Amino acid sequence: MSNFNFGMTDVASRETRIGSLTAYKGSLSELASLTDSGEVSNCDRCFSQSGGCPSMCALGQIARIRDVLVVHHGPAGCSIQGVATNTIVKQLAKKRGIKNNTVYIGTDMNEEDTIFGAEGKLKDIVRTAYERYRPKAIFVSSSCASGIIGEDIDSVVEDLREEIDVPIAPVHCEGFKSHIQATGFDLSDHAVLTTIVKPPEGKRNVINFKNFFESARLEIIDIFKNFDVEPLFFYTNATVEELSHMSESLATVSVCGSLGNYIGNALEELYGVPYVRSINMLGIEGFETWLRTIGRTIGREEKIEAYLKAEREKYMPKIEELKKELKGLRAVIGMGPGYTFEVARVLNELGMEVVWGAAWHYDKQFEDRAAKPEPMQNLIDKGIDFEMSVSDQQNYELLNILEATKPDIYISRHNGTTVWAVKQGYAALFAGDEFMIFGYKGTLNFAQAVLDTIKNRSFEKNLAKRTKVPYTDWWYKQNMDKFFVGGNKKEGR
Amino acid sequence: MAKLLEKQRYKCALASMLSVQAIEGAIPILHAGPGCGNKLADLSAGASGHFASQIFPCTGVNEKDVVFGGEQKLRTTIENALKIIDADLFMVLTGCSQEIVGDDVEEVVSEFEDREKPVIFCSTAGFKGNNYKGHEWVINSLIDNYLEPSDTKEEGLVNIWADVPFQDLYWHGNLRALEELVRSIGLKPNTIFGHARGLENLKKVPSAQFNLLVSPWVGLDNVKKLESKFGTPYLHYPTIPIGAFETSKFLRTVAEFAGISEDAVNKVIDERESYYYYFIERFADTFMETRVMSRRFSVVSDAQYALGITKFLVDDLGLFPAKQYITDDTPEKFQDDIRKYFKDMNYGVESEVAFETDGYKIHKDIRETDYHGYPLILGSYWEKELGEELNAHFLSVSNPANERMIINSSYVGYDGGLKLIEDIYSVVKTRFN
Numbered sequence: 001m002s003n004f005n006f007g008m009t010d011v012a013s014r015e016t017r018i019g020s021l022t023a024y025k026g027s028l029s030e031l032a033s034l035t036d037s038g039e040v041s042n043c044d045r046c047f048s049q050s051g052g053c054p055s056m057c058a059l060g061q062i063a064r065i066r067d068v069l070v071v072h073h074g075p076a077g078c079s080i081q082g083v084a085t086n087t088i089v090k091q092l093a094k095k096r097g098i099k100n101n102t103v104y105i106g107t108d109m110n111e112e113d114t115i116f117g118a119e120g121k122l123k124d125i126v127r128t129a130y131e132r133y134r135p136k137a138i139f140v141s142s143s144c145a146s147g148i149i150g151e152d153i154d155s156v157v158e159d160l161r162e163e164i165d166v167p168i169a170p171v172h173c174e175g176f177k178s179h180i181q182a183t184g185f186d187l188s189d190h191a192v193l194t195t196i197v198k199p200p201e202g203k204r205n206v207i208n209f210k211n212f213f214e215s216a217r218l219e220i221i222d223i224f225k226n227f228d229v230e231p232l233f234f235y236t237n238a239t240v241e242e243l244s245h246m247s248e249s250l251a252t253v254s255v256c257g258s259l260g261n262y263i264g265n266a267l268e269e270l271y272g273v274p275y276v277r278s279i280n281m282l283g284i285e286g287f288e289t290w291l292r293t294i295g296r297t298i299g300r301e302e303k304i305e306a307y308l309k310a311e312r313e314k315y316m317p318k319i320e321e322l323k324k325e326l327k328g329l330r331a332v333i334g335m336g337p338g339y340t341f342e343v344a345r346v347l348n349e350l351g352m353e354v355v356w357g358a359a360w361h362y363d364k365q366f367e368d369r370a371a372k373p374e375p376m377q378n379l380i381d382k383g384i385d386f387e388m389s390v391s392d393q394q395n396y397e398l399l400n401i402l403e404a405t406k407p408d409i410y411i412s413r414h415n416g417t418t419v420w421a422v423k424q425g426y427a428a429l430f431a432g433d434e435f436m437i438f439g440y441k442g443t444l445n446f447a448q449a450v451l452d453t454i455k456n457r458s459f460e461k462n463l464a465k466r467t468k469v470p471y472t473d474w475w476y477k478q479n480m481d482k483f484f485v486g487g488n489k490k491e492g493r
Numbered sequence: 494m495a496k497l498l499e500k501q502r503y504k505c506a507l508a509s510m511l512s513v514q515a516i517e518g519a520i521p522i523l524h525a526g527p528g529c530g531n532k533l534a535d536l537s538a539g540a541s542g543h544f545a546s547q548i549f550p551c552t553g554v555n556e557k558d559v560v561f562g563g564e565q566k567l568r569t570t571i572e573n574a575l576k577i578i579d580a581d582l583f584m585v586l587t588g589c590s591q592e593i594v595g596d597d598v599e600e601v602v603s604e605f606e607d608r609e610k611p612v613i614f615c616s617t618a619g620f621k622g623n624n625y626k627g628h629e630w631v632i633n634s635l636i637d638n639y640l641e642p643s644d645t646k647e648e649g650l651v652n653i654w655a656d657v658p659f660q661d662l663y664w665h666g667n668l669r670a671l672e673e674l675v676r677s678i679g680l681k682p683n684t685i686f687g688h689a690r691g692l693e694n695l696k697k698v699p700s701a702q703f704n705l706l707v708s709p710w711v712g713l714d715n716v717k718k719l720e721s722k723f724g725t726p727y728l729h730y731p732t733i734p735i736g737a738f739e740t741s742k743f744l745r746t747v748a749e750f751a752g753i754s755e756d757a758v759n760k761v762i763d764e765r766e767s768y769y770y771y772f773i774e775r776f777a778d779t780f781m782e783t784r785v786m787s788r789r790f791s792v793v794s795d796a797q798y799a800l801g802i803t804k805f806l807v808d809d810l811g812l813f814p815a816k817q818y819i820t821d822d823t824p825e826k827f828q829d830d831i832r833k834y835f836k837d838m839n840y841g842v843e844s845e846v847a848f849e850t851d852g853y854k855i856h857k858d859i860r861e862t863d864y865h866g867y868p869l870i871l872g873s874y875w876e877k878e879l880g881e882e883l884n885a886h887f888l889s890v891s892n893p894a895n896e897r898m899i900i901n902s903s904y905v906g907y908d909g910g911l912k913l914i915e916d917i918y919s920v921v922k923t924r925f926n
Contacts, residue, residue, distance in 0.1 A: 046569040046570075047573035047577065049551055050529070050531050051531065051553060077624075079501060083501055105501075113495045176527070416545070420541075
């Protein structure tokens with residue numbers, strides 16, 4: 001039976017579709033056994049703070065495709081993300097030496113529209129924007145407001161398809177649909193799969209490579225040359241034409257399971273393009289395992305072993321040297337679930353101790369409904385265990401965790417979290433780039449960054465001295481899961 | 494009615510959560526979807542202050558709340574916010590979803606009336622207006638629900654109201670500069686936004702001698718409300734004063750309204766102009782020889798900077814305006830007055846004004862305009878590529894200014910004029926004209 005429903009334009013949230021969690025506290029091993037026994041269950045919160053919504057990831061990803069039009073049908077606050085997106089789009093294209101003429105517009109819905117509807121106006125807006133820019137594809141997204149009043153973007157898109165001869169996709173991005181931003185990844189993948197990807201007409205020596213910022217693009221092109229394949233990075237800077245051929249590739253890989261599992265599994269199920277299920281390329285074990293898994297998938301094992309041997313000789317002595325200084329340092333990490341497990345593995349490899357992993361959400365399974373995430377299983381197999389929470393980017397939980405654990409360093413991949421650790425006086429490292437710990441060289445650079453962060457404490461000490469924390473003393477004396485309700489919450493709290 | 498919003502420069506009313514954030518001691522509680530708060534925070538505009546979007550309590554409504562209502566969730570969120578957050582004023586702001594589904598937020602908020610810390614409400618659904626309007630609603634809510642009438646008026650105390658914090662990238666520096674100007678003629682300025690102002694100053698608002706509004710239209714509703722509620726008269730000075738000409742005029746106008754003698758204010762103006770022209774004289778050769786003086790300019794921004802910068806370039810530097818573009822969705826009832834302000838400049842110089850929110854049309858118009866040489870364009874990040882295309886001198890001054898960092902600088906006053914000249918000529922000097 002298929003795990004996908006490509007007859008539908010909408011994709012349900014990860015919470016309802018694959019039972020992902022947004023609130024949990026317990027150890028990693030407990031979470032793993034709850035997952036295995038099928039007893040894992042989400043908690044609610046009776047207090048929460050601003051977090052993310054699916055439209056950020058969905059439309060933020062789609063807008064990075066080259067020369068497309070995104071129409072965000074909602075009030076001006078929804079489409080404001082187009083401003084920052086535009087800057088990222090332009091800067092990432094410039095970095096690569098190309099132009100990306102993607103246009104992101106809003107419809108500035110007002111009160112009258114919430115009463116009378118604005119489907120006709122929406123159609124006109126799409127037509128006008130199409131005439132202005134002649135994009136290669138169009139994505140029409142809903143919002144909370146347009147979703148609740150029942151704007152039928154599916155039929156708007158159906159009608160427009162009759163007049164406009166480029167792929168047009170509806171994207172159902174009501175913010176209230178999911179607390180998991182990553183639901184947005186699935187929404188963007190679904191839109192691309194159902195409107196842009198075409199059935200294969202042959203095979204190409206290409207590996208679909210899902211990533212965010214292309215920061216290791218040149219290195220990966222070089223590595224893959226050794227095995228006679230080319231990466232197709234997406235969605236940043238990918239063209240609609242390139243994406244249409246993804247079904248003809250040798251395999252799909254993703255920097256992060258949480259990011260790429262929807263399209264990876266879908267391409268496998270629909271077109272037999274294997275999805276590489278592996279721990280990712282962070283750290284030493286990760287890099288080696290990942291490359292070997294790709295090698296096995298596409299039949300290039302020997303070439304890969306020769307490459308790895310040469311690289312090991314170059315970098316391992318330097319990494320070993322830094323490990324002496326890193327040994328025993330205690331870290332708290334706050335990131336998406338994929339990277340929580342991946343980065344925990346790397347820190348363990350470097351001799352550090354993860355004292356708390358705060359994952360923004362938790363996917364107990366992926367789109368193939370098979371075993372739990374590989375990087376999690378990898379930690380379990382090694383007997384690595386630590387306290388964990390699923391914290392939905394809840395700042396009050398995070399600052400409570402830092403006070404309770406007093407780590408040597410806090411590491412996060414997301415905007416708006418490291419600054420709070422620093423304000424509370426903890427050393428913090430922003431590891432926003434997904435390739436920051438890529439391969440041997442990345443591992444070396446990362447190890448050095450951790451040491452530098454810990455050794456010069458000036459910034460956070462200066463700042464913390466003058467900063468008043470935003471929470472009451474009372475809060476810092478509570479358990480971080482004080483406001484969890486139901487689910488796997490332990491009794492007696 | 495919905496419209497094509499391209500090259501967007503404003504947000505929705507819920508973004509007035511940033512106006513609450515700008516008042517020290519106050520924090521918004523968002524009754525909204527999970528992502529609204531972080532989306533509306535401006536991550537490049539100094540957004541990690543004491544209470545920032547990540548700290549804002551937010552009900553993060555889900556599908557269940559949309560179907561069955563989110564009042565209970567709001568109740569527990571407020572209840573627990575009062576325990577966790579170390580704030581002195583909590584303002585509940587609503588997003589689109591729960592306003593459409595009809596949660597009775599006012600009723601829930603009223604249950605917290607007798608708490609030690611005030612909890613008040615302001616309706617800010619995104620579809621009801623943009624963040625210029627939302628800002629006014631937040632101030633109105635403070636006037637109605639937080640301020641107490643004062644028995645006495647404090648002689649010389651002046652509340653200063655200007656444009657929207659965070660939306661105006663120079664809000665902090667501008668407010669400080671306005672305070673300094675008002676102080677220079679012997680008055681006591683009172684502002685509520687930014688460092689070391691906050692709730693104590695807010696409480697003093699009803700006891701001021703008068704309200705001074707420096708903005709073409711934003712805040713007019715607020716000072717009118719203050720007049721009707723507390724009997725405080727107001728002076729509406731529409732032009733943000735940049736440079737000597739407008740700043741001196743500003744000082745004279747405020748002094749006259751406050752009943753300060755002409756001699757006293759003229760003495761201040763003499764000193765300040767002498768200081769200002771010391772620099773202008775020294776740098777006048779650069780102005781003359783970099784060949785920008787005779788070129789024409791356009792400003793693309795909200796009404797505040799379009800007006801303020803146009804007057805500065807015309808009345809101080811002697812430039813000629815092409816058309817100016819106002820992008821803040823100015824309500825129609827203010828547009829005629831604003832057009833008139835652009836006709837009130839030295840030597841009968843006038844500027845045409847377009848009220849336009851569709852960035853494509855603005856750019857098309859600029860492309861079709863003959864600037865009789867390289868244009869000078871003062872706009873936002875959106876005008877950057879256009880500037881390159883037209884070989885313009887381009888300076889980003891208005892929101893969004895994604896590739897600039899503005900901490901506490903200001904374009905207000907005599908020093909503000911010098912700062913704007915510095916910024917313009919730092920662009921001009923990067924190439925041979």
